Amino acid sequence: MLVGYCRTSSIEQMAGYQAQLRDLKLQGCEKVFSEQVSSVNSNRPELERAIDFARESDVLVVTRLDRLARSVSDLSQIVARLEAKQVGLKILDMNIDTTSPTGRLLMNLVGSIAQFEREIMLARQREGIAKAKAEHKFKGRAPTARRKASQILEMHLAGQGASQIAKIVKVGRSSVYRILAEAA
Incomplete structure (x- = not known):
């Protein structure tokens, strides 16, 4: 059985989410688990459900590697769990299928390259931020x-609750509480 898994980082990525669902269905996935949560978040309940659901000789199908794992260690752990259950992994955009020895080799190579690229990108980003700070051009994220x-203070004085204020002003409720605490 082909078991699909699709993920986007946020609900704003609806087009990418729908494209993944479409591609998994076209691939012939009989069961698809999907979620809209950042992969940085270690809690991906639908991925867990997909892995638990898969049985021996099933294949877990994803559209892209970055939809499944964020690092080589994360990928290795997922692949090890699948292998322990004798479940294959197929990544559509790379045409990788771990049910073959060549597919397993390619999976390891691609995972290592992906992590390398991410680390290089983050290093360049840190260098750029350091340079901008040295030139007094980096202000950080706008508060x-x-x-x-x-x-927020006006609305609070008018008797509105923190949840209502947060929704109207479009900030987190904890930010409302922090501002109210600082003003007290």
């Missing part, structure tokens, strides 16, 4: 909630 502090 969205703090810019809205006066509006």
Whole structure:
């Protein structure tokens, strides 16, 4: 049985999400597990359900490697769990299928290259930020909630609750509480 897994990092990525679902169905996946959660988050319940659901000689199918794992160690752990259950892994965009020795070799190579690229990108990003800071051009992320502090305080004084304020002002509830605590 082909078991599909699709993931996007956020619900804003609806087109990519729908494209993954379409591709998995076209591939012939009989059961598809899907979620919209960042892979950085270690809690991916639908991935866990997909792995638990898969039985011996099934194949877990994903559209792209980055939809499944974020690092070589993460990928290795997932592949090891699948291998322990004698479940294969197929990555559509790379045409990799671990049910063959060549597919397993390619999986290890691709995972290593993907992690290498990510580490290089992060190193360049850190270098760019350090340079911008040295030139006094880097300000960091704009403090969205703090810019809205006066509006939050006015709404609180008008009797609105933190959850309602957060929804109207479009900031996190914890940010509302932090601003109210700082003002007290």
